[in-house]
Amino acid sequence: MKFVDEFRDTGKAKSLTKAIHKIAQSLAPKLTKPLQIMEFCGGHTHTIFRYGIEQMLPDNIEMVHGPGCPVCVLPMGRVDDCIALAEHPDVIFTTFGDAMRVPGSKKSLLQAKADGADIRMTYSPMDALNLARKNPDKEVIFFGLGFETTMPSSAFTVLQAEREGISNFSLFCNHITTVPTIKAVLDSPDMQLDGFLAPGHVAMVIGERPFDFIALDYHKPIVITGFEPLDILQSLWMVLQQIEQGRNAVENQYTRIVHANGNTPALEAISQVFEIREFFEWRGLGSIDHSGVRMKESYAAFDAEKKFAVPNIKIADPKSCQCGEVVKGVIKPWDCKIFGSKCNPENPMGALMVSSEGACAAYFNNGYHERKTA
Amino acid sequence: MCLGIPGQIIAITDADMLLAKVNVSGVKREVNIACIVTDDHPVDSCIDDWVLVHVGFAMSRIDENEATRTLAILEELGEVQQELDAMQQGAS
Numbered sequence A: 001m002k003f004v005d006e007f008r009d010t011g012k013a014k015s016l017t018k019a020i021h022k023i024a025q026s027l028a029p030k031l032t033k034p035l036q037i038m039e040f041c042g043g044h045t046h047t048i049f050r051y052g053i054e055q056m057l058p059d060n061i062e063m064v065h066g067p068g069c070p071v072c073v074l075p076m077g078r079v080d081d082c083i084a085l086a087e088h089p090d091v092i093f094t095t096f097g098d099a100m101r102v103p104g105s106k107k108s109l110l111q112a113k114a115d116g117a118d119i120r121m122t123y124s125p126m127d128a129l130n131l132a133r134k135n136p137d138k139e140v141i142f143f144g145l146g147f148e149t150t151m152p153s154s155a156f157t158v159l160q161a162e163r164e165g166i167s168n169f170s171l172f173c174n175h176i177t178t179v180p181t182i183k184a185v186l187d188s189p190d191m192q193l194d195g196f197l198a199p200g201h202v203a204m205v206i207g208e209r210p211f212d213f214i215a216l217d218y219h220k221p222i223v224i225t226g227f228e229p230l231d232i233l234q235s236l237w238m239v240l241q242q243i244e245q246g247r248n249a250v251e252n253q254y255t256r257i258v259h260a261n262g263n264t265p266a267l268e269a270i271s272q273v274f275e276i277r278e279f280f281e282w283r284g285l286g287s288i289d290h291s292g293v294r295m296k297e298s299y300a301a302f303d304a305e306k307k308f309a310v311p312n313i314k315i316a317d318p319k320s321c322q323c324g325e326v327v328k329g330v331i332k333p334w335d336c337k338i339f340g341s342k343c344n345p346e347n348p349m350g351a352l353m354v355s356s357e358g359a360c361a362a363y364f365n366n367g368y369h370e371r372k373t374a
Numbered sequence B: 001m002c003l004g005i006p007g008q009i010i011a012i013t014d015a016d017m018l019l020a021k022v023n024v025s026g027v028k029r030e031v032n033i034a035c036i037v038t039d040d041h042p043v044d045s046c047i048d049d050w051v052l053v054h055v056g057f058a059m060s061r062i063d064e065n066e067a068t069r070t071l072a073i074l075e076e077l078g079e080v081q082q083e084l085d086a087m088q089q090g091a092s
């Protein structure tokens, strides 16, 4: 496939790997611990495991798999809220397939569907709007989740509903923001990260500048990264070059998609429909200030939180969960006491075991059922 | 859930609603093109655009020149590596 196959070329991957090993070797005498580079985005985690990128890296470079999997970070109480909405008699509740398996305190959306709630998977929020057009006697709710990548699609769908006067469509807005979340990771006292791969598709929407603070205030290199294996390897090489040269800058590897200023129509739609929430609750990370958005008052007619009574259920993460430490790179998934035993993909206790983009599920599914003895 | 897939716009299906048909590896589907339409790039000029398709939206135009440039850097890196390898072997 054009723009895909070229970025999976094994010859080029080999020369990148060599270049990475060379820099790592020259850095080795100066290091007291392995370099920890965080890929923030679950999409990157997926590519890293799918192509075995960690195995290609030298021993003194460690990938830390960040919290950027929107499905994984949904608190259990939020899933319970979704189910409460879906169980309203006249509601058709719609969402992306990824969200269906996330466990709530009693059940997942998939189980609620089996129990009779009208819950449907949609590929696009536009498909949910279509359902609303076709079912004027039903209330169609779209469960919008994800970072700035999916935010524009939700915003444009609401704007379209408004234009057409479709009054039986609403959005249950659970969109989250990238920058406050990275900041929360950087601010945690046990953080030891040396550099970042920034989420390419978030940057496609918000541009390069919002990441400046990582270089300027926290003095860490960060490279905006695409999602094919060569993209990841090249970005790692770019981060290492910055470390070698003692530079901290925002660099863009994914220039075929990401423009410095982001995407203007998308940003306009976002700021028209959404505003920042004071705080948002995350699974594994607790509450993070300004890390989510809600719909503006002027769009209350399309806001499921205003149209329906959302119970706003709060359920603490199980005590034994160590997702927070894994996400910050303090421990590896297999260091968590319940990894693979009480917590596994069939029966996830913690956030990172929920979807294949979560670090713990990725480790488990790739055969690391316990600590790898090198 | 943040991944996208490249596709090419083959027709505008509803200029008013900003809908177009894309071809993604032979699979055709209608997408919303609101993110790629600007004053400098009106609806009509979107035909033949390569775009990143994500949750039913053409999120961004793919810049072919930039893609080529990235690949050229990697090509060059490969050549330099080979040369360095050859030098090293010659020296040992």
Ligand code: SF4
Pocket (backbone or CB within 6 Å): A320, A321, A322, A323, A324, A326, A333, A336, A337, A338, A339, A340, A343, A344, A349, A350, A351, A352, A353, A354, A360
């Ligand atoms: S094993 Fe489960 S509980 Fe432990 S860190 Fe991973 S996802 Fe969280």
